[in-house]
Amino acid sequence: MIICILFMSLNSTIIKADNITEDERSTWIWNPWILVDNEINTLEFLETKHINKVYLQIDYEISKKVYQSFIEKATAKDIQIYALAGESYWITENGIEYQNQLMDWLEHYQHEATDVQRFLGIHLDIEPYDTTLWTTKQTTAIQTYQQLVVQAKKKAQSFNLPLQLDIPFWYDEISYDTKYGNGILSEWLIDHSDGVTIMAYRDNSQEIIKIAKNEIEYAKQMNKKVVVGVETLESKEGDSVSFSEEGEAYMNRQLSKVQKYFSEKTSFKGIAIHHLESWMEMRP
Template identity: 45%
Template sequence: MGKVDAMDMQDKATWLWDTTKIVEDESGVLSFLESKHVNKLYLQINNDIASSYYKSFIDQASAKGIKVYALDGAASWVSAEGYQMQDQLFDWLHTYNENAAATEQFSGVHLDVEPYLNSGWSSNQVKTIESYQALLTRAKENTDQLQLPLEVDMPFWFDEIKYNNQFGQGLLAEWVIDQVESVSIMAYRDAAKDIIKIVEHEINYAQKVNKSIVIGVETGASDEGQNITFYDDGESYMNKQLAQVHKNYAKKTSYNGFAIHHVDSWMNMQP
Protein backbone atom coordinates (compact mmCIF):
# COMPACT_ATOMS: atom_id res chain seq x y z
CA MET A 1 0.00 0.00 0.00
CA GLY A 2 1.38 3.39 -0.96
CA LYS A 3 1.73 6.32 1.38
CA VAL A 4 -1.15 8.22 -0.21
CA ASP A 5 -3.48 5.23 0.15
CA ALA A 6 -2.63 4.90 3.84
CA MET A 7 -3.37 8.56 4.50
CA ASP A 8 -6.62 8.34 2.53
CA MET A 9 -7.88 5.63 4.87
CA GLN A 10 -7.15 7.69 7.97
CA ASP A 11 -9.06 10.60 9.44
CA LYS A 12 -8.54 14.05 8.07
CA ALA A 13 -10.80 15.91 10.44
CA THR A 14 -11.64 19.42 11.53
CA TRP A 15 -13.87 21.26 13.99
CA LEU A 16 -16.68 23.62 12.95
CA TRP A 17 -17.67 25.68 16.00
CA ASP A 18 -19.61 28.40 14.20
CA THR A 19 -22.63 26.34 13.16
CA THR A 20 -24.35 29.35 11.59
CA LYS A 21 -21.97 28.73 8.67
CA ILE A 22 -24.05 25.73 7.55
CA VAL A 23 -27.01 28.12 7.25
CA GLU A 24 -25.25 31.14 5.74
CA ASP A 25 -22.57 29.47 3.60
CA GLU A 26 -23.41 25.79 3.25
CA SER A 27 -21.87 25.35 -0.21
CA GLY A 28 -18.77 27.36 0.74
CA VAL A 29 -18.07 25.19 3.78
CA LEU A 30 -18.65 21.96 1.84
CA SER A 31 -16.40 23.12 -1.02
CA PHE A 32 -13.66 24.03 1.45
CA LEU A 33 -13.85 20.67 3.22
CA GLU A 34 -13.79 18.83 -0.09
CA SER A 35 -10.81 20.87 -1.34
CA LYS A 36 -8.85 19.92 1.80
CA HIS A 37 -9.82 16.22 1.50
CA VAL A 38 -11.54 16.31 4.89
CA ASN A 39 -13.40 13.06 5.60
CA LYS A 40 -14.66 13.81 9.12
CA LEU A 41 -16.21 16.98 10.53
CA TYR A 42 -16.87 17.67 14.20
CA LEU A 43 -19.94 19.95 13.95
CA GLN A 44 -20.96 22.00 17.00
CA ILE A 45 -24.58 21.41 17.99
CA ASN A 46 -26.52 24.65 18.18
CA ASN A 47 -30.11 24.09 19.33
CA ASP A 48 -31.18 27.39 17.80
CA ILE A 49 -30.55 26.07 14.30
CA ALA A 50 -33.42 24.11 12.75
CA SER A 51 -32.89 20.39 12.09
CA SER A 52 -33.60 20.95 8.40
CA TYR A 53 -30.27 22.79 8.03
CA TYR A 54 -28.35 19.92 9.63
CA LYS A 55 -30.16 17.42 7.41
CA SER A 56 -29.33 19.32 4.23
CA PHE A 57 -25.70 19.84 5.23
CA ILE A 58 -25.04 16.26 6.41
CA ASP A 59 -26.78 14.81 3.36
CA GLN A 60 -24.46 16.75 1.05
CA ALA A 61 -21.42 16.00 3.23
CA SER A 62 -22.27 12.28 3.07
CA ALA A 63 -22.32 12.47 -0.73
CA LYS A 64 -18.76 13.84 -0.57
CA GLY A 65 -17.57 11.06 1.74
CA ILE A 66 -17.49 13.27 4.84
CA LYS A 67 -18.76 11.81 8.12
CA VAL A 68 -20.27 14.39 10.47
CA TYR A 69 -19.93 13.96 14.23
CA ALA A 70 -22.02 15.90 16.75
CA LEU A 71 -19.62 18.20 18.63
CA ASP A 72 -20.37 19.66 22.04
CA GLY A 73 -18.94 20.12 25.51
CA ALA A 74 -17.64 22.77 27.88
CA ALA A 75 -15.54 22.92 31.03
CA SER A 76 -18.76 23.58 32.97
CA TRP A 77 -19.90 20.03 32.16
CA VAL A 78 -17.79 18.73 35.07
CA SER A 79 -19.69 20.92 37.56
CA ALA A 80 -22.70 19.68 39.54
CA GLU A 81 -25.25 20.84 36.96
CA GLY A 82 -23.18 19.63 34.01
CA TYR A 83 -25.31 16.52 33.50
CA GLN A 84 -28.21 18.68 32.37
CA MET A 85 -26.16 20.06 29.46
CA GLN A 86 -24.95 16.59 28.53
CA ASP A 87 -28.47 15.16 28.68
CA GLN A 88 -29.73 18.03 26.53
CA LEU A 89 -27.21 17.08 23.84
CA PHE A 90 -28.13 13.40 23.84
CA ASP A 91 -31.88 14.08 23.94
CA TRP A 92 -31.52 16.39 20.93
CA LEU A 93 -29.33 13.88 19.09
CA HIS A 94 -31.69 10.97 19.76
CA THR A 95 -34.66 12.95 18.39
CA TYR A 96 -32.65 14.21 15.43
CA ASN A 97 -31.24 10.85 14.26
CA GLU A 98 -34.63 9.13 14.74
CA ASN A 99 -36.20 11.63 12.35
CA ALA A 100 -33.40 11.78 9.79
CA ALA A 101 -32.72 9.65 6.73
CA ALA A 102 -29.56 7.52 6.80
CA THR A 103 -27.56 10.04 4.76
CA GLU A 104 -28.69 12.89 7.06
CA GLN A 105 -27.70 11.27 10.35
CA PHE A 106 -24.74 12.07 12.57
CA SER A 107 -22.14 9.30 12.40
CA GLY A 108 -20.91 9.73 15.97
CA VAL A 109 -20.37 12.02 18.94
CA HIS A 110 -17.26 14.13 19.56
CA LEU A 111 -16.94 15.72 23.00
CA ASP A 112 -14.69 18.64 23.82
CA VAL A 113 -14.79 18.84 27.61
CA GLU A 114 -11.66 20.44 29.06
CA PRO A 115 -11.93 19.97 32.86
CA TYR A 116 -8.72 21.93 33.53
CA LEU A 117 -10.53 25.10 32.37
CA ASN A 118 -13.05 24.64 35.19
CA SER A 119 -12.31 26.50 38.43
CA GLY A 120 -12.56 23.16 40.26
CA TRP A 121 -9.33 21.99 38.61
CA SER A 122 -7.29 24.35 40.79
CA SER A 123 -9.49 24.25 43.90
CA ASN A 124 -10.08 20.47 43.99
CA GLN A 125 -8.33 18.63 41.18
CA VAL A 126 -9.00 15.16 42.59
CA LYS A 127 -12.76 15.73 42.67
CA THR A 128 -12.79 17.44 39.27
CA ILE A 129 -10.93 14.52 37.65
CA GLU A 130 -13.47 12.10 39.13
CA SER A 131 -16.35 14.28 37.87
CA TYR A 132 -14.78 14.25 34.40
CA GLN A 133 -14.50 10.46 34.49
CA ALA A 134 -18.13 10.16 35.62
CA LEU A 135 -19.17 12.43 32.76
CA LEU A 136 -17.34 10.36 30.14
CA THR A 137 -18.72 7.12 31.60
CA ARG A 138 -22.24 8.53 31.28
CA ALA A 139 -21.51 9.79 27.76
CA LYS A 140 -20.38 6.30 26.75
CA GLU A 141 -23.63 4.81 28.07
CA ASN A 142 -25.57 7.39 26.07
CA THR A 143 -23.67 6.82 22.83
CA ASP A 144 -23.98 3.04 23.26
CA GLN A 145 -27.76 3.46 23.51
CA LEU A 146 -27.70 5.55 20.33
CA GLN A 147 -25.37 2.96 18.72
CA LEU A 148 -22.89 5.71 17.87
CA PRO A 149 -19.12 5.84 18.42
CA LEU A 150 -17.79 8.27 21.04
CA GLU A 151 -14.69 10.39 20.49
CA VAL A 152 -13.13 13.04 22.72
CA ASP A 153 -10.57 15.82 22.58
CA MET A 154 -7.74 15.44 25.09
CA PRO A 155 -4.62 17.51 25.84
CA PHE A 156 -1.27 15.79 25.30
CA TRP A 157 -0.33 16.18 28.97
CA PHE A 158 -3.07 13.94 30.44
CA ASP A 159 -0.40 11.21 30.49
CA GLU A 160 1.10 13.11 33.45
CA ILE A 161 -2.17 13.30 35.42
CA LYS A 162 -2.83 10.48 37.89
CA TYR A 163 -6.15 9.34 39.33
CA ASN A 164 -7.00 7.03 42.24
CA ASN A 165 -10.74 6.76 42.86
CA GLN A 166 -13.86 4.68 42.14
CA PHE A 167 -12.66 4.31 38.53
CA GLY A 168 -9.43 2.61 39.62
CA GLN A 169 -5.98 4.13 39.49
CA GLY A 170 -3.50 5.06 36.82
CA LEU A 171 -2.87 7.75 34.24
CA LEU A 172 -5.84 9.80 33.08
CA ALA A 173 -4.78 9.66 29.41
CA GLU A 174 -4.83 5.86 29.46
CA TRP A 175 -8.22 5.78 31.19
CA VAL A 176 -9.74 8.12 28.58
CA ILE A 177 -8.30 6.07 25.70
CA ASP A 178 -9.82 2.92 27.26
CA GLN A 179 -13.31 4.45 27.44
CA VAL A 180 -13.82 5.81 23.93
CA GLU A 181 -13.47 4.73 20.31
CA SER A 182 -11.04 7.48 19.36
CA VAL A 183 -9.13 10.33 21.00
CA SER A 184 -8.08 13.53 19.26
CA ILE A 185 -4.90 14.67 21.02
CA MET A 186 -4.54 18.43 21.16
CA ALA A 187 -0.88 18.28 20.16
CA TYR A 188 -0.65 22.02 19.69
CA ARG A 189 2.93 22.52 18.51
CA ASP A 190 4.28 23.81 15.19
CA ALA A 191 7.22 21.47 14.61
CA ALA A 192 7.08 17.79 13.64
CA LYS A 193 9.67 16.72 16.22
CA ASP A 194 7.67 18.32 19.05
CA ILE A 195 4.36 16.83 17.89
CA ILE A 196 5.94 13.37 17.54
CA LYS A 197 7.33 13.57 21.07
CA ILE A 198 4.21 14.75 22.90
CA VAL A 199 1.86 12.12 21.42
CA GLU A 200 4.24 9.17 21.73
CA HIS A 201 2.88 7.80 25.01
CA GLU A 202 -0.74 7.94 23.80
CA ILE A 203 0.04 6.36 20.41
CA ASN A 204 1.94 3.52 22.09
CA TYR A 205 -0.73 2.92 24.73
CA ALA A 206 -3.55 2.99 22.16
CA GLN A 207 -1.59 0.46 20.10
CA LYS A 208 -1.58 -1.92 23.09
CA VAL A 209 -5.33 -1.64 23.68
CA ASN A 210 -6.35 -1.51 20.01
CA LYS A 211 -7.72 2.04 20.08
CA SER A 212 -7.39 4.99 17.75
CA ILE A 213 -5.50 8.31 18.08
CA VAL A 214 -5.95 11.34 15.84
CA ILE A 215 -3.34 14.09 16.14
CA GLY A 216 -4.83 17.57 16.45
CA VAL A 217 -2.96 20.74 15.47
CA GLU A 218 -3.81 24.44 15.79
CA THR A 219 -4.07 27.03 13.01
CA GLY A 220 -5.61 29.91 14.98
CA ALA A 221 -3.80 32.84 16.56
CA SER A 222 -2.53 32.01 20.06
CA ASP A 223 -1.27 34.09 22.96
CA GLU A 224 0.23 31.00 24.61
CA GLY A 225 3.56 31.22 22.80
CA GLN A 226 5.24 31.10 19.41
CA ASN A 227 5.44 27.33 19.09
CA ILE A 228 1.75 26.48 19.69
CA THR A 229 0.15 27.16 16.32
CA PHE A 230 0.80 27.05 12.57
CA TYR A 231 -0.99 30.42 12.31
CA ASP A 232 2.19 32.35 11.39
CA ASP A 233 3.78 29.51 9.42
CA GLY A 234 1.29 29.02 6.60
CA GLU A 235 -0.38 25.90 5.26
CA SER A 236 2.41 24.50 3.08
CA TYR A 237 4.79 24.54 6.07
CA MET A 238 2.12 22.85 8.21
CA ASN A 239 1.59 20.14 5.59
CA LYS A 240 5.33 19.43 5.46
CA GLN A 241 5.46 19.05 9.24
CA LEU A 242 2.41 16.77 9.25
CA ALA A 243 3.96 14.63 6.51
CA GLN A 244 6.97 14.08 8.80
CA VAL A 245 4.71 13.14 11.71
CA HIS A 246 2.81 10.77 9.42
CA LYS A 247 6.02 9.12 8.24
CA ASN A 248 7.13 8.62 11.84
CA TYR A 249 3.89 6.94 12.97
CA ALA A 250 2.70 5.34 9.71
CA LYS A 251 3.45 1.80 10.94
CA LYS A 252 1.44 2.25 14.16
CA THR A 253 -2.09 0.93 13.77
CA SER A 254 -3.27 3.23 16.58
CA TYR A 255 -2.26 6.34 14.63
CA ASN A 256 -5.27 7.41 12.59
CA GLY A 257 -4.50 10.74 10.93
CA PHE A 258 -4.90 14.41 11.75
CA ALA A 259 -7.47 16.94 12.91
CA ILE A 260 -6.96 20.59 12.00
CA HIS A 261 -8.32 23.14 14.49
CA HIS A 262 -10.48 24.71 13.17
CA VAL A 263 -12.52 25.49 10.02
CA ASP A 264 -12.60 29.29 10.44
CA SER A 265 -8.87 29.75 11.08
CA TRP A 266 -7.90 27.11 8.51
CA MET A 267 -9.97 28.92 5.87
CA ASN A 268 -8.07 32.14 6.59
CA MET A 269 -4.62 30.56 6.75
CA GLN A 270 -1.73 31.83 4.63
CA PRO A 271 -0.79 29.41 1.81
Protein backbone atom coordinates in the same frame (compact mmCIF):
# COMPACT_ATOMS: atom_id res chain seq x y z
CA MET B 1 -7.58 -26.18 -11.16
CA ILE B 2 -6.45 -23.03 -12.97
CA ILE B 3 -9.91 -21.51 -12.55
CA CYS B 4 -9.90 -22.36 -8.85
CA ILE B 5 -6.48 -20.77 -8.29
CA LEU B 6 -7.53 -17.67 -10.22
CA PHE B 7 -10.68 -17.32 -8.12
CA MET B 8 -8.71 -17.69 -4.89
CA SER B 9 -6.21 -15.07 -6.07
CA LEU B 10 -8.95 -12.59 -6.97
CA ASN B 11 -10.78 -13.25 -3.73
CA SER B 12 -7.59 -12.63 -1.76
CA THR B 13 -7.11 -9.32 -3.55
CA ILE B 14 -10.65 -8.23 -2.73
CA ILE B 15 -10.21 -9.06 0.94
CA LYS B 16 -7.00 -7.05 1.12
CA ALA B 17 -8.67 -4.09 -0.55
CA ASP B 18 -11.53 -4.17 1.95
CA ASN B 19 -9.05 -4.07 4.82
CA ILE B 20 -7.37 -0.88 3.62
CA THR B 21 -8.40 2.05 5.82
CA GLU B 22 -7.79 5.61 4.77
CA ASP B 23 -6.17 7.92 7.31
CA GLU B 24 -8.57 10.33 8.90
CA ARG B 25 -8.23 13.98 7.92
CA SER B 26 -10.65 15.92 10.04
CA THR B 27 -11.53 19.36 11.29
CA TRP B 28 -13.77 21.05 13.86
CA ILE B 29 -16.69 23.33 12.96
CA TRP B 30 -17.32 25.31 16.15
CA ASN B 31 -19.55 27.85 14.42
CA PRO B 32 -22.34 25.91 12.70
CA TRP B 33 -23.97 29.18 11.64
CA ILE B 34 -21.50 29.08 8.77
CA LEU B 35 -23.75 26.36 7.34
CA VAL B 36 -26.69 28.76 7.40
CA ASP B 37 -24.73 31.50 5.66
CA ASN B 38 -22.34 29.59 3.43
CA GLU B 39 -23.02 25.87 3.16
CA ILE B 40 -21.77 25.50 -0.42
CA ASN B 41 -18.41 27.21 0.13
CA THR B 42 -17.90 25.24 3.33
CA LEU B 43 -18.43 21.95 1.52
CA GLU B 44 -16.14 23.04 -1.32
CA PHE B 45 -13.39 23.91 1.17
CA LEU B 46 -13.72 20.57 2.95
CA GLU B 47 -13.57 18.71 -0.34
CA THR B 48 -10.58 20.73 -1.61
CA LYS B 49 -8.67 19.98 1.61
CA HIS B 50 -9.52 16.27 1.39
CA ILE B 51 -11.39 16.26 4.69
CA ASN B 52 -13.18 12.99 5.39
CA LYS B 53 -14.52 13.71 8.88
CA VAL B 54 -15.98 16.81 10.53
CA TYR B 55 -16.68 17.38 14.22
CA LEU B 56 -19.76 19.62 13.95
CA GLN B 57 -20.85 21.73 16.93
CA ILE B 58 -24.45 21.31 18.05
CA ASP B 59 -26.31 24.61 18.46
CA TYR B 60 -29.90 24.19 19.62
CA GLU B 61 -30.90 27.51 18.04
CA ILE B 62 -30.11 26.20 14.57
CA SER B 63 -32.87 24.34 12.77
CA LYS B 64 -32.36 20.61 12.47
CA LYS B 65 -33.06 21.04 8.77
CA VAL B 66 -29.74 22.92 8.46
CA TYR B 67 -27.89 19.94 9.93
CA GLN B 68 -29.86 17.51 7.78
CA SER B 69 -29.05 19.43 4.61
CA PHE B 70 -25.35 19.71 5.36
CA ILE B 71 -24.89 16.12 6.50
CA GLU B 72 -26.73 14.77 3.46
CA LYS B 73 -24.47 16.74 1.12
CA ALA B 74 -21.36 15.80 3.11
CA THR B 75 -22.34 12.13 3.05
CA ALA B 76 -22.55 12.31 -0.74
CA LYS B 77 -18.91 13.48 -0.69
CA ASP B 78 -17.85 10.65 1.68
CA ILE B 79 -17.38 13.05 4.60
CA GLN B 80 -18.44 11.66 7.97
CA ILE B 81 -20.06 14.07 10.42
CA TYR B 82 -19.75 13.66 14.19
CA ALA B 83 -21.82 15.63 16.70
CA LEU B 84 -19.48 17.97 18.58
CA ALA B 85 -20.17 19.38 22.04
CA GLY B 86 -18.63 19.98 25.44
CA GLU B 87 -17.90 22.75 27.91
CA SER B 88 -15.67 22.91 30.96
CA TYR B 89 -18.65 23.83 33.16
CA TRP B 90 -20.17 20.42 32.49
CA ILE B 91 -18.12 19.16 35.45
CA THR B 92 -19.65 21.69 37.87
CA GLU B 93 -22.66 20.94 40.09
CA ASN B 94 -25.61 19.79 37.97
CA GLY B 95 -23.41 20.08 34.89
CA ILE B 96 -24.49 16.62 33.79
CA GLU B 97 -27.78 18.20 32.72
CA TYR B 98 -25.98 19.92 29.84
CA GLN B 99 -24.74 16.58 28.57
CA ASN B 100 -28.20 15.07 29.06
CA GLN B 101 -29.65 17.91 26.98
CA LEU B 102 -27.19 17.11 24.20
CA MET B 103 -28.07 13.43 24.24
CA ASP B 104 -31.81 14.16 24.21
CA TRP B 105 -31.39 16.49 21.23
CA LEU B 106 -29.26 13.93 19.42
CA GLU B 107 -31.73 11.11 20.07
CA HIS B 108 -34.57 13.14 18.56
CA TYR B 109 -32.41 14.28 15.66
CA GLN B 110 -31.32 10.76 14.74
CA HIS B 111 -34.92 9.55 14.90
CA GLU B 112 -36.16 12.30 12.58
CA ALA B 113 -33.28 12.16 10.06
CA THR B 114 -32.88 9.82 7.12
CA ASP B 115 -29.90 7.45 6.89
CA VAL B 116 -27.82 9.93 4.90
CA GLN B 117 -28.66 12.81 7.27
CA ARG B 118 -27.59 11.15 10.52
CA PHE B 119 -24.52 11.82 12.63
CA LEU B 120 -22.06 8.93 12.55
CA GLY B 121 -20.54 9.53 15.97
CA ILE B 122 -20.27 11.75 19.05
CA HIS B 123 -17.19 13.90 19.71
CA LEU B 124 -16.82 15.53 23.13
CA ASP B 125 -14.44 18.32 24.10
CA ILE B 126 -15.12 19.01 27.78
CA GLU B 127 -11.79 20.48 29.07
CA PRO B 128 -12.33 20.21 32.87
CA TYR B 129 -8.98 21.90 33.55
CA ASP B 130 -10.52 25.27 32.66
CA THR B 131 -12.48 25.32 35.92
CA THR B 132 -11.73 26.49 39.45
CA LEU B 133 -12.70 23.00 40.62
CA TRP B 134 -9.71 21.54 38.75
CA THR B 135 -7.39 23.99 40.51
CA THR B 136 -8.83 23.55 44.00
CA LYS B 137 -10.13 19.96 44.02
CA GLN B 138 -8.55 18.14 41.11
CA THR B 139 -9.61 14.67 42.25
CA THR B 140 -13.25 15.76 42.39
CA ALA B 141 -12.94 17.41 38.98
CA ILE B 142 -11.44 14.29 37.43
CA GLN B 143 -14.03 11.97 38.98
CA THR B 144 -16.88 14.16 37.72
CA TYR B 145 -15.29 14.20 34.28
CA GLN B 146 -14.97 10.42 34.34
CA GLN B 147 -18.63 10.16 35.29
CA LEU B 148 -19.57 12.27 32.27
CA VAL B 149 -17.51 10.05 29.98
CA VAL B 150 -19.01 6.84 31.38
CA GLN B 151 -22.55 8.15 30.93
CA ALA B 152 -21.78 9.51 27.46
CA LYS B 153 -20.37 6.13 26.44
CA LYS B 154 -23.55 4.36 27.57
CA LYS B 155 -25.70 6.82 25.64
CA ALA B 156 -23.53 6.53 22.54
CA GLN B 157 -23.83 2.75 22.68
CA SER B 158 -27.62 3.03 22.95
CA PHE B 159 -27.55 5.13 19.76
CA ASN B 160 -25.14 2.65 18.16
CA LEU B 161 -22.61 5.46 17.72
CA PRO B 162 -18.89 5.64 18.59
CA LEU B 163 -17.76 8.10 21.26
CA GLN B 164 -14.59 10.12 20.68
CA LEU B 165 -12.89 12.59 23.01
CA ASP B 166 -10.57 15.56 22.63
CA ILE B 167 -7.74 15.40 25.16
CA PRO B 168 -4.69 17.63 25.72
CA PHE B 169 -1.29 16.02 25.23
CA TRP B 170 -0.37 16.46 28.89
CA TYR B 171 -3.05 14.15 30.29
CA ASP B 172 -0.38 11.44 30.28
CA GLU B 173 1.19 13.37 33.19
CA ILE B 174 -2.02 13.46 35.25
CA SER B 175 -2.63 10.70 37.78
CA TYR B 176 -6.07 9.92 39.20
CA ASP B 177 -7.31 8.07 42.27
CA THR B 178 -11.11 8.10 42.21
CA LYS B 179 -14.03 5.72 42.53
CA TYR B 180 -13.10 4.60 39.00
CA GLY B 181 -9.74 3.29 40.21
CA ASN B 182 -6.29 4.80 39.87
CA GLY B 183 -3.85 5.34 37.06
CA ILE B 184 -3.01 7.77 34.26
CA LEU B 185 -5.85 9.97 33.03
CA SER B 186 -5.00 9.73 29.32
CA GLU B 187 -4.98 5.94 29.54
CA TRP B 188 -8.34 5.84 31.31
CA LEU B 189 -9.90 8.06 28.64
CA ILE B 190 -8.50 5.91 25.84
CA ASP B 191 -9.88 2.82 27.59
CA HIS B 192 -13.36 4.29 28.06
CA SER B 193 -13.89 5.81 24.61
CA ASP B 194 -13.80 4.59 21.03
CA GLY B 195 -10.99 6.96 20.14
CA VAL B 196 -9.28 10.18 21.14
CA THR B 197 -7.96 13.23 19.36
CA ILE B 198 -4.82 14.55 21.03
CA MET B 199 -4.57 18.31 21.04
CA ALA B 200 -0.87 18.15 20.15
CA TYR B 201 -0.68 21.87 19.55
CA ARG B 202 2.87 22.55 18.40
CA ASP B 203 4.17 24.05 15.15
CA ASN B 204 6.85 21.52 14.18
CA SER B 205 6.81 17.80 13.53
CA GLN B 206 9.44 16.88 16.13
CA GLU B 207 7.47 18.40 19.00
CA ILE B 208 4.14 17.03 17.74
CA ILE B 209 5.59 13.53 17.58
CA LYS B 210 7.19 13.90 21.00
CA ILE B 211 3.98 14.91 22.78
CA ALA B 212 1.71 12.42 20.96
CA LYS B 213 3.93 9.34 21.30
CA ASN B 214 2.76 8.07 24.68
CA GLU B 215 -0.92 8.03 23.80
CA ILE B 216 -0.31 6.36 20.45
CA GLU B 217 1.84 3.67 22.06
CA TYR B 218 -0.74 2.99 24.77
CA ALA B 219 -3.62 2.96 22.27
CA LYS B 220 -1.74 0.37 20.22
CA GLN B 221 -1.61 -1.93 23.25
CA MET B 222 -5.34 -1.47 23.81
CA ASN B 223 -6.31 -1.75 20.13
CA LYS B 224 -7.70 1.79 20.11
CA LYS B 225 -7.29 4.69 17.67
CA VAL B 226 -5.67 8.10 18.12
CA VAL B 227 -5.94 11.17 15.87
CA VAL B 228 -3.28 13.87 16.20
CA GLY B 229 -4.72 17.39 16.28
CA VAL B 230 -2.90 20.62 15.42
CA GLU B 231 -3.80 24.30 15.75
CA THR B 232 -4.25 27.02 13.11
CA LEU B 233 -5.91 29.59 15.37
CA GLU B 234 -3.59 32.33 16.60
CA SER B 235 -2.50 31.46 20.14
CA LYS B 236 -1.69 33.62 23.15
CA GLU B 237 0.13 30.70 24.77
CA GLY B 238 3.36 31.15 22.82
CA ASP B 239 4.86 31.20 19.33
CA SER B 240 5.28 27.43 19.07
CA VAL B 241 1.63 26.43 19.62
CA SER B 242 -0.06 27.26 16.31
CA PHE B 243 0.73 27.13 12.60
CA SER B 244 -1.01 30.49 12.15
CA GLU B 245 2.29 32.34 11.64
CA GLU B 246 3.99 29.80 9.37
CA GLY B 247 1.12 29.23 6.95
CA GLU B 248 -0.53 26.20 5.35
CA ALA B 249 2.28 24.98 3.09
CA TYR B 250 4.67 24.74 6.04
CA MET B 251 1.98 23.05 8.15
CA ASN B 252 1.36 20.43 5.48
CA ARG B 253 5.07 19.62 5.27
CA GLN B 254 5.22 19.13 9.03
CA LEU B 255 2.07 17.01 9.06
CA SER B 256 3.49 14.79 6.30
CA LYS B 257 6.46 14.10 8.57
CA VAL B 258 4.15 13.26 11.46
CA GLN B 259 2.13 10.89 9.31
CA LYS B 260 5.26 9.22 7.99
CA TYR B 261 6.64 8.74 11.50
CA PHE B 262 3.46 7.15 12.85
CA SER B 263 2.50 5.29 9.66
CA GLU B 264 3.54 1.90 11.03
CA LYS B 265 1.53 2.35 14.23
CA THR B 266 -1.83 0.62 13.96
CA SER B 267 -3.24 2.99 16.58
CA PHE B 268 -2.49 6.11 14.52
CA LYS B 269 -5.71 7.12 12.80
CA GLY B 270 -4.78 10.40 11.14
CA ILE B 271 -4.65 14.18 11.48
CA ALA B 272 -7.18 16.76 12.71
CA ILE B 273 -6.80 20.47 11.96
CA HIS B 274 -8.28 22.97 14.40
CA HIS B 275 -10.40 24.63 13.30
CA LEU B 276 -12.37 25.32 10.10
CA GLU B 277 -12.67 29.12 10.13
CA SER B 278 -9.10 29.87 11.22
CA TRP B 279 -7.88 27.36 8.63
CA MET B 280 -9.94 29.11 5.96
CA GLU B 281 -8.25 32.41 6.84
CA MET B 282 -4.76 30.93 7.00
CA ARG B 283 -2.16 32.20 4.57
CA PRO B 284 -1.01 29.68 1.93
